[in-house]
Amino acid sequence: MIIESKDISKPVRESADVCIIGSGCGGGASAKILAEAGKKVIVIEEGGYFKTDEFESTEEFAFSNLYRQRAGQATDNLAVTVLQGKCVGGSSTVNWTTSLRTPDFVLEQWAKEFGVKGMRTKDLDPYFMRIEKYLNVHVEPDENHNLQNRIILDGAKKLGYRAKATGRNTRDCAKIGACGFGCPIGAKMSVNVTYIPDAVKAGATIFSEFRADKIEVTGSQKKVLGAIVDRLTQKQVSDFVIEAPIVVVSASSIFSPVLLLKSKLANSSGQVGKHLTFHLTSALLGTFDRSMYPSSGIPQSALCDEFLNKNGDGGGFWMEAVPATPTLAALAIPGFGGEHRKLMQKYPSIGATIVLVKEIDSEGTVTVNDYGRPSISYDLGSRDLDYLKQGLKATAEVQFAAGAKEVLTLHARMTSFKSLDDIEKKLARADWGPNEIALYSAHPLGTCRMGEDARNSVVDSHCQTHDVKGLFVIDGSVTPTSLGVNPQITLLAISEKSAEWIVENFNRIVG
Numbered sequence: 266m267i268i269e270s271k272d273i274s275k276p277v278r279e280s281a282d283v284c285i286i287g288s289g290c291g292g293g294a295s296a297k298i299l300a301e302a303g304k305k306v307i308v309i310e311e312g313g314y315f316k317t318d319e320f321e322s323t324e325e326f327a328f329s330n331l332y333r334q335r336a337g338q339a340t341d342n343l344a345v346t347v348l349q350g351k352c353v354g355g356s357s358t359v360n361w362t363t364s365l366r367t368p369d370f371v372l373e374q375w376a377k378e379f380g381v382k383g384m385r386t387k388d389l390d391p392y393f394m395r396i397e398k399y400l401n402v403h404v405e406p407d408e409n410h411n412l413q414n415r416i417i418l419d420g421a422k423k424l425g426y427r428a429k430a431t432g433r434n435t436r437d438c439a440k441i442g443a444c445g446f447g448c449p450i451g452a453k454m455s456v457n458v459t460y461i462p463d464a465v466k467a468g469a470t471i472f473s474e475f476r477a478d479k480i481e482v483t484g485s486q487k488k489v490l491g492a493i494v495d496r497l498t499q500k501q502v503s504d505f506v507i508e509a510p511i512v513v514v515s516a517s518s519i520f521s522p523v524l525l526l527k528s529k530l531a532n533s534s535g536q537v538g539k540h541l542t543f544h545l546t547s548a549l550l551g552t553f554d555r556s557m558y559p560s561s562g563i564p565q566s567a568l569c570d571e572f573l574n575k576n577g578d579g580g581g582f583w584m585e586a587v588p589a590t591p592t593l594a595a596l597a598i599p600g601f602g603g604e605h606r607k608l609m610q611k612y613p614s615i616g617a618t619i620v621l622v623k624e625i626d627s628e629g630t631v632t633v634n635d636y637g638r639p640s641i642s643y644d645l646g647s648r649d650l651d652y653l654k655q656g657l658k659a660t661a662e663v664q665f666a667a668g669a670k671e672v673l674t675l676h677a678r679m680t681s682f683k684s685l686d687d688i689e690k691k692l693a694r695a696d697w698g699p700n701e702i703a704l705y706s707a708h709p710l711g712t713c714r715m716g717e718d719a720r721n722s723v724v725d726s727h728c729q730t731h732d733v734k735g736l737f738v739i740d741g742s743v744t745p746t747s748l749g750v751n752p753q754i755t756l757l758a759i760s761e762k763s764a765e766w767i768v769e770n771f772n773r774i775v776g
């Protein structure tokens with residue numbers, strides 16, 4: 266059953282075996298496993314519930330209803346825009362379908378440096394296989410790549426770089442190009458149309474427009490307390506208390522630490538909110554002499570990962586296409602007034618490619634501000650900055666190889682390349698401080714990291730907090746390092762595995 270705030274007329278008092286906070290990749294997958302094992306599961310979701318035919322496929326509808334802060338969430342200094350979903354299904358409802366397994370070298374690092382147990386490739390492979398089958402992950406045939414993805418496939422191939430079609434979690438995709446607005450035909454196998462309905466079928470209750478504000482622990486019992494909010498005004502209309510012996514915090518890498526810090530829980534290590542990573546992202550905009558349909562067709566279906574961990578230092582970058590929808594493009598395109606207008610007039614012929622950095626020396630922090638909301642900071646390390654510059658250079662080369670006539674970075678001070686010769690000297694002259702170049706993250710991770718040493722991690726290898734038995738964090742916050750691939754498959758696998766462990770050890774955990 267999915268209950269929305271409009272269905273509620275009085276305070277809610279409920280109890281369950283497991284209360285899960287957040288309905289994205291972490292929360293949704295756990296809810297299904299636990300409910301199908303016969304546990305009484307209640308999921309609390311701050312955002313709204315929308316059926317697929319209610320998604321309007323416009324930026325106005327999507328940003329207003331499905332995204333955190335209307336897609337304007339950012340670090341405190343506004344240097345990095347942090348995109349997250351806020352709706353049933355979480356960020357998966359608005360994500361771009363790229364479905365990749367965690368790289369081997371990353372899982373090895375987790376085991377060796379953080380003592381993480383049972384998360385090596387051989388341990389996660391059965392979960393990856395099961396999830397890929399469940400979500401119909403497949404690569405697209407060659408003719409299905411749109412012109413934006415062709416830039417990567419064709420440009421990288423000409424330069425001899427490794428590029429390939431990526432897995433996508435879709436079934437009967439009609440190539441509408443609205444993945445980022447919620448798929449209007451239910452073709453995207455996101456959590457809102459897979460794990461959540463299956464959890465509900467198995468008896469789970471989902472409360473949407475319910476915001477958890479605090480967790481209280483008394484002995485082995487826990488209470489989740491919060492506000493029931495009106496969808497339109499976001500004002501509190503009532504309150505709720507859910508009692509359960511097991512609470513799973515799946516509010517994402519930005520909001521899970523906020524909840525733990527506000528509740529003063531699970532932070533004896535002082536690590537809650539620390540070690541935030543972003544897959545720091547910027548874009549290159551190539552202008553072509555033909556229409557490139559920047560926001561139509563399948564948004565993301567190919568990548569170039571030639572430069573990921575190329576030096577064996579665990580860092581590097583990869584390239585992907587991006588749905589350059591009009592508002593996102595207008596915000597990203599540099600310049601003001603007439604200059605900006607001139608560039609926007611070229612919008613139909615723009616090919617946009619993003620560079621995502623797998624961080625090795627950058628880190629951010631999430632703390633709680635005076636209003637009880639997240640305060641996000643991020644320090645870009647010198648090695649990652651170097652990889653960002655290398656990534657922009659390599660991507661500009663790929664764009665030219667694919668036929669771009671001119672290539673533009675997202676620097677505030679206009680930086681454009683008319684030929685290959687321009688790239689290095691103009692990047693050397695560019696400014697790199699905060700707010701000098703538009704930066705993004707759709708993959709915030711870390712902040713409640715996993716490890717077996719309770720002194721420098723928040724959760725153990727089963728995602729149970731070291732400090733509080735029966736209190737789990739299962740979402741993007743548990744990754745000990747930056748991932749180097751789009752995160753959804755990793756997070757679903759961690760979630761399914763941890764939820765299975767809860768089922769197997771239920772009596773011991775609550776006893």
Ligand SMILES: Cc1cc2nc3c(=O)[nH]c(=O)nc-3n(C[C@H](O)[C@H](O)[C@H](O)COP(=O)(O)OP(=O)(O)OC[C@H]3O[C@@H](n4cnc5c(N)ncnc54)[C@H](O)[C@@H]3O)c2cc1C
Binds near residue numbers: 289362
């Ligand atoms: C635009 C975009 C494109 C992306 N594209 C891809 C892609 O192609 N491939 C890929 O692998 N990944 C992609 N991602 C990332 C991926 O979707 C996320 O990494 C993943 O969904 C994170 O899962 P999560 O469970 O940590 O958090 P989320 O999925 O974000 O879910 C957290 C949920 O918790 C809710 N919540 C927060 N606080 C509270 C509270 N106090 N009370 C109740 N509920 C709360 C939120 O509203 C949200 O619904 C993309 C993300 C975005 C935003």
Ligand code: SF4
Binds near residue numbers: 437441444
């Ligand atoms: S491209 Fe496919 S998955 Fe994405 S919105 Fe369109 S139909 Fe849905």
